[in-house]
Amino acid sequence: MKYYKITAIISILILIIAGFCFYIYQKPSNGLLILEYHKVNDIDNDEYTIPVKDFTAQLDYLSAEGYTTISLMDFIHAKKYGEKLPAKPIILTFDDGYEDNFTNVAPIVNKHNMKATFFIIGNYINKKDYINWAQLKQLQNDNIEIGCHTANHLPLTTLSAAQIQNEVKLSKLLMEWNGLKTIFFFSYPNGMYNNTAIQALQQNNYLAAVTGDPGLNTFSTNPYLLQRTYIPRERFSLLGLKLRILKSKLFYYFHINQH
Ligand SMILES: [Zn+2]
Structure with missing residues (x-):
């Protein structure tokens, strides 16, 4: 030829x-997008940190595209009572509980009239560069949803059933005993889960959990294995965001690893 x-x-x-x-x-699509962030600041330079300007531009873009942020509770509530979600629902999640979530993320999210969910590592609270108790309480009062990301951030699949129970249970109790509202949602450290972990979440009255598996969520998605789209630092942050969303939509469309 x-x-x-x-x-x-x-x-x-x-x-x-x-x-x-x-x-x-x-x-x-009726699918719910859940984005996974970590840090937003202009100091750190690692893959988990989005510069403030880029993060603001990403939220501007999501608003302009007609996305409506909801909380995990909104999703679970709508699922339970058969209510409709907004046309393009999205959940913004932040793992690990860095202090910049309080100083940078919450103000930018509020300025955009958006919602967000922060997953906190129980034993890291009050440590340097991590969020403290007073900040957590203020965030809950300012309508940020607080979830749990275990006590010590150990990958659950490497632990015994008893250790998993401890990580899942103690972190939740620690936060509730220190005056936070009831914790209903969970994020798996390193996105690693197994059946023992899911059972531990159910036994401890968690309503849902997010993974690191890309895709979209519907009311039929296993609530303990919600699909989530990882958003790392990228040179062209908006293009990166669009490509990550596209990847999740393709995985959903072709039923690749959708729970
Ligand atoms: Zn983490």
Whole structure:
């Protein structure tokens, strides 16, 4: 076959794939997107840190695209009572409980009239660079949803059943005994889970948990294995965000590892 024919065929294939991806990206779906962030500041330079300007631009973009932030409680409530979610529902989650979640994330989220969920590591509260008790209480009063990210951030799949119970139970009790409102939601350290962990969550009255598995969520998704889209620091942060959302939509569309 002549060279130009091969080039033409490859070009057409690329166009078809790009067109399909664009179609999937734009296609309205009832699926709930859950984004996974960690830190937002202009000091750290690691993959878990989004610069303040980039984070603001990402929220501007999500607003302009018509996304409505909800809380995990909104989702579980709507599921239980068969209510409709907003047209493009999204949950913004932040893992590990860094202090910048209080100083940077909450003000930017509030300014956008959005909601957010922070997953806190119980034994890291009050440590340097981590959120403290007074900040946590203020956040709950300011309508930030607080969830649990274990007591010590150990991957649950490496622990015994008794150790998993401790990590899941003690961190929840610690936060509730220190005056926070009841904790209903959980995030698996390093996104690692197994059946023992899910059972421990159910036994300790958690209503839902988020993984690190990309995809979208519906009312039929296992609430203890909610799909979540990881948003790391990227050179072109808005393009990165769009590609990550596209990946989740493709995984959902093709039923790849959807719970
Ligand atoms: Zn974590």
